[in-house]
Amino acid sequence: MDTTTTTTWTPPTYDVSKPPALAHTASLSPDDKFPHNFARTVKWCPDGSVALAQCENRSFQYLDLPPELLDLTLSQTTEAPVFTPLKSRTIPQAGPILDFLWYPRATPHDPASFCFVASVRESPVRLLDAHDGRLRASYKIVDHRERQIAPHSLAFNATAQKLYCGFEGAIEVFDLTCPGEGPHVLISHLLESGLISALTFCPSYDPSYSLFAAGSLSPSSRTSSNIALFSEDTGGKPVGWIGDVQASVMQLAFNPMKPHILYGSFRRRDEIYSWDIRGNTMIPVQIFRRNNGSKRLESNQKLRFDIDICGNWMAVGDQNGDISVFDLQSGASEEIPTEDECESEKTPTMKFHAHDDAVGSVAFHPLRSLLLSGSGSRHFSLGEENEDPCERRDISILHDSDSSDEEDSDASGDEGGAEVHVKRRLRRPEPYVLDNSVKLWDFQ
Structure with missing residues (x-):
């Protein structure tokens, strides 16, 4: 008689009828040389086993999470090997960290894949071993004055074979298997004057959707846009333009289950915009407003949003310590928008107070109904x-x-x-x- 049992994973569901319960509070490792440290960005490992924080004190830190979280995550996989604890919670860097990105297939149970890329100021892009922080490979970006350039945005393509790096007026493309200097891919002159602050790939494997979006820190004008669509097949020639928001792009992300929907946030803007790339991309289909009224944000800090793995919910923090959760399915149409269709504004389905400072980053767990939030910002005393x-x-x-x-x-x-x-x-x-x-x- 066969007694073999199989584990079936079910997508996480989120109860937004009431505020979420606080499951755990983590603290960063103390730093005597930098007592006012905080996490700028927090990201889950793709398998949800560990979480990594990009900190203000030029270091990466692993967060202390409840052991039962790891145990339950591993129980949802078949024949998970024994997890080896990380050698160090802190991975210091030589300069300020601009961005980092997990390898899409990273898991601590496969040492070869357990790594992430990091962009550190005035240094080559680094591929770091996530277990002990050692350098595996480096990818150089050198300008015409032979200076090391660190990108402000990073993105893997759909096959995780190439790394795209956005910096001043250009995108550098690297083959992960060939460290060193990569081919220089220039983009359109309409974005050349600005820093490429956001990159994101369309999550579809359909060849017709082999697209990625790039956003510039330079605000768009009335006659041009600062968000462009590119195809891996056409190289540096844009295949489309998106939006007419006259502000600096902070973050771009596609919906995981609807690859034709693109979301974008902007500096000192309370709203998050979404566009349907199948129709008129100059008009947003939905606008998600965190707060009522037209009051602009007073901070230049990047407040990252995140979308759950099923593409149903979007969470984002604000400078008041609140987290807003939006329903992405409510009011969304599967039809291609018409030319004269107006955008619709949406308010949070749920909003709760999470921290006593700005919430700079939120991250949905890939397997469970959990949300990770990091708080902190720089304040200065005014007056004696x-x-x-x-x-x-x-x-x-x-x-x-x-x-x-x-x-x-x-x-x-x-x-x-x-x-x-x-x-x-x-x-x-x-x-x-x-x-x-x-x-x-x-x-x-």
Whole structure:
């Protein structure tokens, strides 16, 4: 008698009728040299076994997650091997981190695939081993002055064989199996003047959808767009233009289950726009508004959104510490939009307070009904009443002194011999963080 049992995975479902439960709160490793550290971006490994944070202190850190999360994730796979703990929670880098991306097939149970690419300022693109942080390969981008250029956006193609890197006015394409310098792919002159701040590939394997979108940090004008569609077959020649939003592109993403729907967020814009690339791409089909009213965001910080694996829900944070969840299926039409069809605005299906600082990144778990959120932003004190007393000191000097300090002082008055007080800063002001926690939310 055959007693073999098989495990069937079912897509995660999200209960948005009530706020999610806080399942776990993770903290970053302490850094004495950078006490105001916070996570800028958090991303799950593609199999959901570990989560990696890109931190302000120029390091990558693995998050401490509940052991039962890993156990349940592994139980949903067949014959999962024994997981070996990571050697270190922190992977320091030599410079500020601009972007990072997991290898699409990465899993700690396959050492060869367990890796990610990182873009570090003034350095080649690095392929790092996710187990111990060692360098596997590097991919150089060198400009005409022989300077190392670090891309601001990274994307793998559909087959995960090529890496696309966006930087100032161009996209560099690398074959992962051939480290070194890759072919230089120039894009249209309408985007050459701006930094390529966002790249995303269409998730369909259909040859008719072998497309990727690129967005520029330079705001679009009334006569041109800063989002272009490209095909791997045509190289650097755009096959289409998207949107007329006159703002800097922050993030682009296709719907995982509807590869014809593209979403985009912009700097200092509260809205997230969506376009149907089958129809008129200059008119958005839906606009997702986080907050009521027309108040603009006051921060230039990139607030990343994420879409769940089934393409049903989109989550995004704001600078007030709230997370908004939008229903992507409600009001969406499968028909190709007509030329005169107007866009529809959508409000959050659910909104809850998650942190006491800006929510810079959210990430849906690929297998379970979980959402990871990272909080933190740089704040500076305004006015002397909020400053640390040790940052300034009073120095009494004579106005008629022969010292060179007289020229640098901000003393007022013309009478000689008058004693004045000069305030000088002992050290540069450091930013502070209101909330640098990373939280795990359960939607079941």
